[in-house]
Every structure is written in C-alpha cells, then in structure tokens.
Amino acid sequence: MNSANCHVAIVGTGPAGFYTAEALADNPAVRIDMIDRLPTPYGLIRGGVAPDHQSIKAVARRYEKTALRKNVRFLGNLTVGCDVGIEELLALYDAVVLATGAPEDRPLGIPGADLPGVVGSAAFVGWYNSHPDFADLDIDLDTASVAVIGNGNVALDVARILAKTPDEMAQSDIAPYAVERIARAPIRDIHIFGRRGPLQAHFTPKELGEMGELERAVPLVDPQQLPDEEEEATLEPARRKIISILRDFSRNRPDDKPLHVHFRFFAQPVEIMGSERVCCMRLEHTRLEGERAVGTGRFFEVPCGLVIPCIGYRTSPIPGVPYDERAGRFVNEEGLIGERLYCVGWARRGPTGTIGTNRPDGAAIAARICEEVTPSGREGGAGLDRLIAARGLEVVRFSDWQRIDAAECAAATPPHPRLKFAHITDMLEAAREKRLAD
Ligand SMILES: Cc1cc2nc3c(=O)[nH]c(=O)nc-3n(C[C@H](O)[C@H](O)[C@H](O)COP(=O)(O)OP(=O)(O)OC[C@H]3O[C@@H](n4cnc5c(N)ncnc54)[C@H](O)[C@@H]3O)c2cc1C
Structure with a gap:
C-alpha cells in the first residue's frame, strides 16, 4: 500500500468487523468506516450471546477502543444493499469488507416446518435479546413441552433461558417481556434432540455443565445412549469431560425438580404435526455409519407446542454480491469476493467457531x-456523508450509540446491567433526546 490514505468500508460491526478494523487501524494512513444496519454496534455480542452470559458480552469493551480510534468511524442505522448499494461503496472506498454475519435460520426442510409454533433460533434468541427484528414476535409459550433441535451451544442457550427462573435472570439484560412470558409458561419438559450421539455433540463443557446448576430444572440423559466407560477412558480430554457431565446427568432423577430437560440423542425429526399450530413432532431413531446419522426405520412421536430448530444459519444475500445458495454465504476465495471486495467472519466461512475465531480471520483480511x-x-467517508445527506438518512454515530448505551444502563433496575431498547425508533429517539440535552 502506498502512503496516500486508503479508505476502507467495513459492513457489519460484529466481532469479525471489529477484529478487521482493529488490525487495520494501526496504520494511520487507513481510514475506516464501520457500517451497521442497526443503530447499535457489536452484532451477535448484543443480539445473540445469551443475556445471562454477561462476562462474554464484556468483549465489547475491546471493540469500543477500536471504535474510538481517530481513523475509525461508526455509521449505524444504514443498511448496505438497501440505503446504499455495494457498487456505490466500491466507487467511494478503496476496499469494502462484508462482515454481515449469518442472521437467517437455516431451513429445517421437513413437512410442517412452517406451522405456527416453529420458531427458528435466530428469531427466538433475537426475541429474548430485544433484537428489533424479533422483539414484536408473538411467541406462544402456553405449552407443557418444547422441542429444541440441535446439539450445539445455541440449543443449550435456548433450553437454559427457557428453564431459568426470573431470579436466575436478575443479573442479565434479557428482555423483560421474555422473562415475564417464560415465568408464566407451563413448561414441564424441554427435549434437546441430536441426530447423532453424545460423542458428536458440539456442546462445550462449561455451557453443558450449567444445565446441571439450574434452580427448577433437572437435566436427564438415558445412560444407554452414552459410550461405555472403557471407551470413555480413551477419549481426548474435552470430549471425556462432555461425556462425564452427561453421565452425571444420567444419574439424576426426574422427581428432583419440576422441569425436565431431556437430552435425546440418535433422533432425527421427520415431520412436525398440527393443524392450527404445532402439537407434536415425529422423529426417527438413527444409528451412526461412520460419523453420519442414518435412519433406522423406527419412529416415535413427542407432543410439543413449540419447536425451536437450532441447526445453523445463513448469510443474507446483498444485491450485486455473488452468493452461494447451497452454503448460505458469499462466494469467496480465502475472503476475496471480487476486485477490492472482501468478506470475513460468518459471512465468509459460515456459522462456526467462537467469537475469538473471528480474530485471526479479521487479521488475515x-x-x-x-x-x-x-x-x-x-473519496471515502466524505462521499458517503454526502450521499447520506442527499438521501435524508438518519445515521447513528458512535457518540450517539454511547448515548443510547448510557440511557439503557440508566433505565435498568439493578442488578440488571441494562434495559435494552427493543425498537429502532426508541433508540433513535434516545440518541436525539440526549444529543439535545448534552
Ligand atoms: C445464539 C448465539 C449465541 C452465541 N454465543 C456465543 C458465546 O457465548 N461465545 C462465543 O464465543 N460465541 C458465541 N456465538 C458465536 C459468535 O456470536 C459469532 O462467532 C460472531 O458473532 C460472528 O461474528 P460476525 O461479525 O461474523 O457476525 P455478527 O456478530 O452476526 O455481526 C454481523 C453484523 O452485520 C450487520 N449487518 C448485517 N447485514 C447488514 C447489512 N446489509 N448492512 C449493514 N450491516 C449489516 C448486523 O447488524 C451485525 O451487527 C454465538 C452465536 C449465536 C448465534
């Protein structure tokens, strides 16, 4: 790169966007504009990570330092592909990086998957996290039994949030309407289904262990579904830990607590049944062929009034950007989409890995x-500012976000750390009101 200013637009301000900005910002000749469709930064740190995992959300403090660098700007409430086109960005900036994540649920693809009462995890997690796209969802929790599909940490998050009492959520920033609905719900059974076995589950020990510490819920596992102790001894340590936690759960008794969380392995959903709404799910027992689950031809049914598939996500397409329908992400080679156009994070590699996985990814891009x-x-940012003004768009700067942030923290009843705005209009109003008051 020569010494003239290099203008970079990063679209998306989740971990991938911030790690990319962090790595670029050390070069003072680089001018970085970070754009987000929401008035709030941090992507899934705010809208995905579980509200009772505040220590994980604290990573935002690191991102804040980057946002406050002299050569970095935040422009929220600006949707690329809608308010401003990708071609327009490429005309203004020397490089454009798409860090737009994977916000859409991967379809379940079985009969009945569109019935009312089937709520994908992106929507369900967004609902309890006050994400403006999902805050107004009318999620019916008036059921004794919930089916959670998937064997990753998102499935554990969903089951845990449904199982926790309001007291257990007191230090969280969960949406108050969600706590209230969950507290009133007559849920007695939460089933977590995995197509494969406990040796293939993607749980991590810490998150799995938390299921054993719930006030009103007891985790249950059929010991027959666990590997025998001889096989357990040969496993690598992290996997052995998972199996040992599941073995502990298998010793629990259902009458220990009123709410039962059933881990049910080797079971693939084949149909969701119901007329007006979900009433039951039909599953097939599976067995493993190598690492693949195959149906055994033996079926069973589980009554349930809510089904939450936690089976992965897809990137949203952006007009003008090549998109791989099968993989559900932008077509790219090691992050390069086309001339001066890059992608990073979940938009590049799909919805895998932890927050930290996005760091080397951002550094490489x-x-x-x-x-x-x-x-x-x-022209970079000056050109974008002109375009924003000409279109009469209301863009949120980082100082506006700081006002929204302060208003949310001030509105919380301790020990809740914050009371989130769930609607964009309220966020914009808080930014405006405070702006006038300052
Ligand atoms: C429910 C859930 C819980 C998780 N919990 C953990 C956890 O506890 N620990 C952990 O390590 N990892 C966790 N993860 C994984 C972690 O959140 C991801 O690795 C990470 O957020 C991916 O970063 P990203 O920047 O690619 O995407 P995102 O975080 O999704 O950020 C994408 C950003 O792009 C913006 N955007 C999208 N489209 C546009 C557009 N057209 N124009 C402008 N902006 C746009 C979005 O608003 C968003 O801010 C969790 C994931 C989920 C789904």
Missing part, C-alpha cells in the same frame, strides 16, 4: 487489504 489494495484517490 486486513493483511490482504494492505498487500493487495493500492489507494487511488477515492
């Missing part, structure tokens, strides 16, 4: 940009 992009007098 930043290094590529420094190597491949030659600044050529493009």
